[in-house]
Amino acid sequence: MKKLLIIFPAILLSGCITFGSTPVRQKFPDVPPELLKSCPDLQNVGETDKLSEVLKIVNENYSKYHECRVAVETWIEWYKTQKQLFNK
Numbered sequence: 616m617k618k619l620l621i622i623f624p625a626i627l628l629s630g631c632i633t634f635g636s637t638p639v640r641q642k643f644p645d646v647p648p649e650l651l652k653s654c655p656d657l658q659n660v661g662e663t664d665k666l667s668e669v670l671k672i673v674n675e676n677y678s679k680y681h682e683c684r685v686a687v688e689t690w691i692e693w694y695k696t697q698k699q700l701f702n703k
Contacts, residue, residue, distance in 0.1 A: 643701045646694060654683035 657676040660669050 643698050650690070654680060654687060
């Protein structure tokens with residue numbers, strides 16, 4: 616009877632312990648696809664005789680592209696760094 620009193624609690628307590636268990640691992644959230652899109656295409660210069668029109672479009676394209684590129688590269692770098700830190 617004493618053996619049964621010793622074995623029964625041991626069985627109950629061993630049920631709380633999982634052998635060979637791995638710690639719970641959270642998955643880093645994936646990026647929504649719209650945030651990984653590249654910068655949009657630049658404007659084309661239409662048929663015009665005015666150099667000022669051409670320079671205006673070139674200047675706008677230059678500004679928009681570089682702003683977008685910096686924003687996208689910075690965001691991707693931040694995301695990759697956060698994912699590496701999360702996975703460690």
